[in-house]
Amino acid sequence: MKPAAFTYHRARDVEGAARLLAELGDEAKIIAGGQSLVAMMNFRLARPEHLVDIGGLDGLDGVRTDPDGSLRIGALATHHAVETAPPEAVGPGFAVVREAMRWIGHLPIRTRGTVGGSLAHADSTAEWCLLAVLLDAELVARGPSGERRIPAGDFFHGYYTTALEPDEILVEVVFPKPAPHAALTEFAERQGDFAVVAAAVDLRLDADGRSVTGGRVALGGVAPQPVRVPEAEAVLARGGPVGSGLFAACAESAAAAVDSPPADANGSARHRRRLIRTLVARACEEATAR
Ligand SMILES: Cc1cc2nc3c(=O)[nH]c(=O)nc-3n(C[C@H](O)[C@H](O)[C@H](O)COP(=O)(O)OP(=O)(O)OC[C@H]3O[C@@H](n4cnc5c(N)ncnc54)[C@H](O)[C@@H]3O)c2cc1C
Known part of the structure; x- marks a missing residue:
């Protein structure tokens, strides 16, 4: 399908783009790489009357x-x-x-x-x-x-x-800060698809890298937006040697903490909970392997 008709505007700088957006109101949308927006327009899930193209602006790609x-x-x-x-x-x-x-x-x-x-x-x-x-x-x-x-x-x-x-x-x-012991992993139906569930961890290790002293855990695909999982982070904060049951406990706690993961054509809530358990443990292993 082709998109509904729209007027194309090429922005010359950020200030000009912001002015245009303010003038054109709700019917205008920015377009950058177009990799999500154009697909949505083709499916008529988005019908902006004006597109403000920021793709050519200088100094925003550092x-x-x-x-x-x-x-x-x-x-x-x-x-x-x-x-x-x-x-x-x-x-x-x-x-x-x-x-x-x-x-x-x-x-x-x-x-x-x-x-x-x-x-x-x-x-x-x-x-x-x-x-x-x-x-x-x-x-x-x-x-x-x-x-x-x-x-x-x-x-x-x-x-x-x-x-x-x-x-x-x-x-x-x-x-803001380097995360030398962090890893992100995920499961998708096919290479290149959006993830069904994605898990990421940022571990704090002691000086010799043998013990975990804390860390952060985040999940995608289990709620309307990506979420941190304080319950799983509390398990990491209790600390313990790398390679102990700590990662399994952290993963188990993440799987238990997520309140009714979505169920859709990509998988049931039960499937997603299993993925959380597997992926959090895997991300912890990968993070410590760095
Ligand atoms: C087949 C396919 C597979 C994909 N797989 C993945 C995947 O696995 N993981 C993943 O993360 N993404 C995936 N994508 C999406 C891809 O990462 C897009 O590049 C990204 O989502 C949008 O970036 P864009 O520059 O193309 O934005 P656009 O499509 O141009 O815009 C997307 C939205 O963001 C707004 N926007 C764009 N730039 C700005 C800005 N600077 N300020 C304010 N608003 C802005 C637009 O108005 C629009 O609403 C996939 C896309 C396709 C087509």
Whole structure:
């Protein structure tokens, strides 16, 4: 199917794009890589009357680690640009970010789809959304009234819904601290499909790397937005040697904590609960293997 008719606008800068969005109101949408929006328009799930193309804007595709250790990624950086960034841009402390890219669609999608587009689209199983929640990222948005920084924990409001105002543009995501013992893993029906369930952990290990002293656990595909799992994090906080039953206990606790996982054509609630158990344990193993 083809999309409904729309008027195309090419933005010259972020301020101009924000002004246009404010002028055009609810009937306007930003287009970046188009990898999600165009499909929705073709299926008539979205019918914007105006598209504001930010794809050509300069200065929004940077990928760099700052001297304070934070990783800053411009909204127009593609998934592939992050996957292939040099080590001085995405170092071993953020290996989880680089490696998570391989789970996103296929190469042609990764070369066009953008980090900002994925975060703004807010699919509950999207790898960027899960990483943002896991690593306490800050999302930087700019609109007619200036710039604001939104913690990932406050950004995702539900299925495909975020804290962004209709005239705001996501310009950057900032991951504040390296996570050298983090991993993301998932299960999808076929290579390149969206995950049915995705799990990510960020473990704290002691100096010799033999004991876990705490960590964070996040899940995608089990609720309208990616979620942290405090019950599983409490198990990690109790600590214990790597390779003990700690990871199994953490996984069990994550599976028990999720309140009625969704049931749909991709799997029953029971199937998803089993996936949580398997994937959390696997992510813990992968995180400690770094
Ligand atoms: C076959 C297929 C498989 C895929 N598999 C996966 C997968 O496994 N995991 C995954 O995460 N994604 C997957 N994707 C989606 C892909 O990652 C998209 O690139 C991403 O969801 C959207 O990025 P985009 O730049 O293409 O955004 P667009 O499609 O251009 O826009 C998406 C939405 O975000 C808004 N938007 C875009 N940029 C901004 C911005 N800077 N500020 C504010 N709003 C903005 C748009 O208005 C629109 O509502 C898949 C896509 C396809 C077609």
